Amino acid sequence: MQTLIVFCHLRWDFVFQRPQHLMTRLAEHYNILFIEEPVQTEGPAHLKKTAVAPNITVCQPHTNVPHYGFHDDQIPVLQGLLSDLVPEGERPVVWFYTPMALPLLQGLDPALVVYDCMDELAAFKNPPKQLLQRESALLNIADLVFTGGPSLYEAKKNRHANAHCFSSSVDAAHFRQALDAAISHPDQAHVAGPRLGFYGVIDERFDTGLVREMAAAHPEWQIVLVGPVVKIDPAELPRADNVHYMGQRGYQELPQFLAGWDVCLLPFAMNESTKFISPTKVLEYMAAEKPSVSTPITDVKVPYGDVVAIAETPAEYIAACERMLAQSAEENATMAKRMREVVANTSWDKTAARMHELISNAVPGKKARPAPVAIEAVIEKRAEPLPVQAA
Incomplete structure (x- = not known):
């Protein structure tokens, strides 16, 4: 079973939302390592691993670096903690919810890079100053881009040739x-x-x-x-x-x-x-x-x-x-x-299945994919069956 590494700005045990809905379903196909932002602690840096669901392990870094999130000063410490997550020779799928974790891609040798843009994080209160720059870099590197709704799709579709709208779904x-x-x-x-x-x-x-x-x-x-x-x-x-x-x-x-x-x-x-x-x-x-x-x-x-x-x-x-x-x-x-x-007309099961299909069919490093569904079609079909549903 292929490894799927997820870098997320939201903690697994916070509000149960898009990341949890998708990962609990994608775990049917992947061994998922869910990497949270670091927790500040005293003593030696270490990685706390917790099995939260079948094929899902939450990896919570504990460091004494006095900065929150995937801060630049955290990166060298985190690279050391995460260096042996994947067996030597395996090429994981790497999935980003936050562009701030992009430097951690180095050394992972990914088979595919996915950016699931569930929010416009730069519009939130007190965003990291490097966020927009790192998102631009991530959009250049990613093989697949998913967006959390039609408005986000409109904002990102011209910045990536393989962007797809997956709006909120429901259990x-x-x-x-x-x-x-x-x-x-x-x-x-x-x-x-x-x-x-x-x-x-x-x-x-x-x-x-x-x-x-x-x-x-x-x-x-x-x-x-x-x-x-x-x-x-x-x-x-x-x-x-x-x-x-x-x-x-x-x-x-x-x-x-x-x-x-x-x-x-x-x-x-x-x-x-x-x-x-x-x-x-x-x-x-x-x-x-x-x-x-x-x-x-x-x-x-x-x-x-x-x-x-x-x-x-x-x-x-x-x-x-x-x-x-x-x-x-x-x-x-x-x-x-x-x-x-x-x-x-929608379910998280259908959403996760369609995402898995896109991942399976994606050509690594080749951004010029078939044209995604037009936004007009996405909005029009919200009242009818939506082929690509979002979270």
Whole structure:
């Protein structure tokens, strides 16, 4: 079984998202070594290896270098720690989620290089100064480029001849558990209805002002927020009796929270960090057949604007939530039917299988591959079967 080395800026035990969905499925074909960013520690540098799933080993470097991430000063230490990961003579597939790890490619003698661009990392808060330069280098080196949604595809397609759009997908069976209201999570049992919920990372992409206005406009609404708070001053978070923070939860718990919600929220701030995002949760909410309201994120508005309520201003967002809560049983049934049609056309299994096919057929070092699917076709087919689905 061929080795697949993954360099990722997200920790495996953080929020279960695109990397975990894809790697747990690609592990059917590869022995996966998932390389995390270093952890600062005292004492000798060492590599902590943890088997987290069949054919998946998380490799967590521990170093005493006083810099975070795949910093230049970390590279020599990491090269030493990773030097014997692959048996001599084997040529692994090397997969990047972050261009910052590109210097670690040296010495690996890859059979193929894949760049899975799931986010526009340069648009996030405090990006490393070398990020854009390293991404340009990675795009020159990579044999395959995958993007996390149509907006990212538009931004990268002219920079690589073998780029493919793989938008967010869904594990429908997992989230359909939420159709049974009886499994509602006990930790929200004390929260009266109606419940309007969000799960995900609460960071600079989350519109704290919008949620604050929602809570003030409708004190009877109970806003349930599930997920870790990252890169936000706690003082900036909306605080009210009807705003409930549940903290980070495991992937297995998410359907339980969904089961007890009346409306699902996608309250993303409209800024540089959200310009290219393709939220995984939009399809997960649909699998649970819950009404959803989103700010006008392109990769939600364009493919799903007919089934997800889109609202630009706080007043419009609040009004859209009011409409969702007031829908008749007939309206809910029509909406649920449309959601089932959308969800039926995508799965992480199909996405991973298509990616494996592209890897298997790629010619190393040859960037001029057959033309990828046009973005117009990707968007058009989001409401119908999508041949290349994303995460």
